Amino acid sequence: MRIKICGIKRVEDAIMAAYCGADAIGxxxxxxxxxxxxxxxxxxxxxxxxxxxxxxxVLVTELDDAEEISNLAHKIGVTSIQLHSDCTVDSIISLRKILPHIKIIKNFHVNGFEVIQAMKPFESVVDAFILDTLDLANDKVGGTGLVHDWNISRSIVKKISKPVLLAGGLTPENVGEAIRFVKPFGVDASSGLKDCDGFKDEIKLINFICSAKYEFFKVRDPSLKN
Known part of the structure; x- marks a missing residue:
């Protein structure tokens, strides 16, 4: 189980996420x-x-130009790039040529079972996928705090060959259920872990990460369910 805490906006929150047991920050x-x-x-x-x-x-970006993304990734010093744009297979191939050692994760919004066919052409050019929820009303493509249909996400995990991470409205209260039902490679949360000041809440972080890891081990080892 891999756990990414997204929407990090200050050094303190990055350090806190690391010490709470996160594997990645966005x-x-x-x-x-x-x-x-x-x-x-x-x-x-x-x-x-x-x-x-x-x-x-992880660089999480809505940009779609390979050169612009690569320049940004190089300056920041990230090890992975998460694409939240309408970039094409060809643009990802171009990005790989420029940054051959960086992991690339492609976002898809879960709005129907047809998303599986939309993901298929990208299987050969990305390292993983992340499933999120679109919020058209507020023009948001990530960090919406909205949960999508996990039935579709579970089907995607079964039918897509690359690792699939689950995002979209995950909180300390529902992440265990999400892992049990979807069985993703990892989970990603942002808005569900915020304090009223817009930064990350330590108690929410601890509870989210503990719940996610505990549930993952229960899924992997049925003897822990009792």
Whole structure:
């Protein structure tokens, strides 16, 4: 089980996520839609430099130009890129040529079973997929706090060959159920872990990560269910 905490906006939250047991943090840079989680590239670079060892910083971006994305990833110093744009297979191939050693994760919004066919052409060019919920009313493509149909997500996990991470409205209260039902490779949360000030809440972080890891081990080892 891999756990990513997205929408990190300050060094303190990155360190807190790492010490609570997160595997990765998401830095949202390169904006085309609404979000409270966007930060500039200089702050993102600072957060990456201050990250403890053994945690992966991920560039989460809505940009779709391969050269622009690669320049941003190089400046910030990330190890993975999460694409929340309408980029094509060819643009991802171009990005891979520029950054052959960086992991690429492609976002898809779960709005019907037809998303499975839309994902298929990308299987050969990405390292993983992340499933999220679209919020058209507020022009948000991520960090919406909205849960989608997990029946579709579970079907995607079974039918797609690459690792699938689950996002979209995950909280400390529902992440265990999500893992039991969908059985994803990992989970990703942002808005469900915020305090009233818009930054991450330590108690929510601890509860989310503990619940996710505990449920994952129950799924992997049925003897732990009793």
């Amino acid at each position: 830095l949202v840079v390169g904006q085309k839609h609404n979000s409270d989680d966007f930060i500039d590239k200089d702050l993102a670079q600072k957060i990456v430099k201050e990250c403890p060892p053994y945690i992966s910083p």
